[in-house]
Amino acid sequence: MKKYYFILVGLILFINCAYSQAQNRNAIWCFGDSAGIDFNVPSNPQPYFSAMRSRGTAVSICDTLGQLLFYAHTGDTSNNGTNTRGNILNSNHQLMENGDSIIGISWYQEMVIVPFPDDGSKYYLFTQDNTINYGFYYSVIDLSLNNGLGKVILKNQQLLNIRMADCLTAIKHANGRDWWVYSTPSDGVINVKPFYTYLITPSGIYLDSLQSIGEPTGGGFIEFRWNKQGTKMAYVNYSGLIQVFDYDRCTGLLSNPITLDTMRPSSPLPGYVTGEFSANGRYLYVSSNILNSYIHQFDLINLPTSFTRDTIWTTTFPVNTAGDLKRGPDDKIYLSSAYIDSMNNWNFPYPDSAYNIYNMNLSVINEPDSAFPACNFTPYSFYLGGKRTYWGLPNNPNYDMGVVAGSPCDTLTVGLSPSPGDPSPSGESGAIMQSWYNPAWNLIHVNASQLKGRAGIIRLLDVSGRTLFEKKMDSIHGGYYTSEIYMNAFSSGIYFVQLITDKEQVARKVMK
Secondary structure: OHHHHHHHHHHHHHHHHHHHHHOOOOOEEEEOEOEEEEOOOOOOOEEOOOOOEOOOOEEEEEOOOOOEEEEEEOOOEOOOOOEOOEEEEEOOOOEOEOOOOEOOOOOOOOEEEEEOOOOOOEEEEEEEEOOOOOEEEEEEEEOOOHHHOOEEEEEEEEEEOOOEOEOOEEEEOOOOOOEEEEEOEOOOOEEOOEEEEEEEEOOEEEEEEEEEOOOOEEOOEEEEEEOOOOOEEEEEEOOOOEEEEEEEOOOOEEEEEEEEEOOOOOOOOOOEEEEEEOOOOOEEEEEEOOOOEEEEEEEOOOOOOOOEEEEEEEEOOOOOOEEEEEEOOOOOEEEEEOOOOOOOOOOOOOOOOOOOOOOOEEEEEOOOOOOOOOOOEEEEEEEOOOOEOOOOOOOOOOOOOOOOOOOOOOOOOOOOOOOOOOOOOOOOOOOEEEEEEEOOOOEEEEEEEOOOOOOEEEEEEOOOOOEEEEEEEOOOEOOEEEEEEEOOOOOOOEEEEEEEEOOOEEEEEEEO
16 A cells, blocks of 8 residues: 555656646746856756847747747847847757848847747747837747757748837737737837737737827837736836736736826936836836936835835946846846946947956846835846846746636637537537536546547646646446546646547536
8 A cells, every 4th residue: 555655646746746847938048148047946046058149139938848949039239330130049059940130130129939829839939120120020930840949931021010119028818828919119209109919819910909008208118017917017118107007818908007107208318127027916126227227116006096116226337237127937036237337338249358247147136025125136146157148138928827717718728629518509419528626625526428439538638738637538338427537736727627539529627
């Protein structure tokens, strides 16, 4: 009995480990001058070395086990005015086939990766440029080619031909399969803020809406950030506007803008660089870098009636040092910093002599869910292993965001065939299946009748269609089948139970 007990415990631990790593597509960041972070052990992130060289836009994506698939960056304008465009690099840190000359130049949110909703080997790379190649573009990467190293099979396909602001972002649809992609145009002076909303489905890319909301403001240097729950979006503009919107992942619409700060184009600008929400969504952190650099903490607990603001960090050197804020998989918030020794010294690329505490480390807000000073900001505390950072951090969305349970869009059984048990238009029906979660016993009951076939398998899948558990259906008698799935190894969420016989398939959704 002890032998079987230890085998069972080991199996549960293995399933738990596999499940915990499954939500890990943002585990590796690549940015700056060949810098990066490996978050595969969230409690102990490690420096990661890449082949990237970019002062700004960076994107990366891993598989569900946290192994890097590919990454990309935009180029930069060197002192002689040469446009180097952007590149896509494979998991061997080499230029992907046809991955050169991607639209983009030198800004910070010019790229975002979106997985195909219905094809695990293909990915969209959306890009834009608000300096030379005006417009909004996409490329397609196929990782089934070149032995998994991938190839760009479609490049720089234009969706819009107008000047765009530097604010490209994406968030998963409430159905847990499709995606929303957002950007906004800019005339370089006053941005009137219509939000271009694209819907990405298995059928393709669609311009879903053009929504005008919020205050107009100057300039085209903007960052969008979503809270972890996907219910709020922060809009931060270098010219001085900070707003927070309510967000509906089902419709893709923003609403109820609340202004935290506004400053019409003037001199000097406040220089707001980026914002990032704490994991619980209560606090919004904003960086700024006009000469002196600051990190501000906004407490949003009393919105819309009031909020508080604290400055948690100020520095006068290096000048203009504060860059992107980004929440990591460990829920800490990381700050990038660029090194400039004077206002007249352009820093990209860094000279070989420019290695110092300012560009070889990230700063960290260790407890961002806490009010200042308990948020525990530690400047220049995460060592990048000898590599260097500029202002940018990866513009990665939350690839593993799930469905919004109970929403009008919670209608998909991802990766499953339609259930034969659903009544047909003629009134006929096939297999009848029931499945429900029993919290007292922490298991799923499964009952089916009118099943066709004598043999089959029963599976438990998550919302991405990944199989978490499988066993043989060894007792189908007269079309009847009953079983239980023990859920001790799985956290709360939405699952799908699938029965597959030699004659048919049937599936049902279950919430634990």
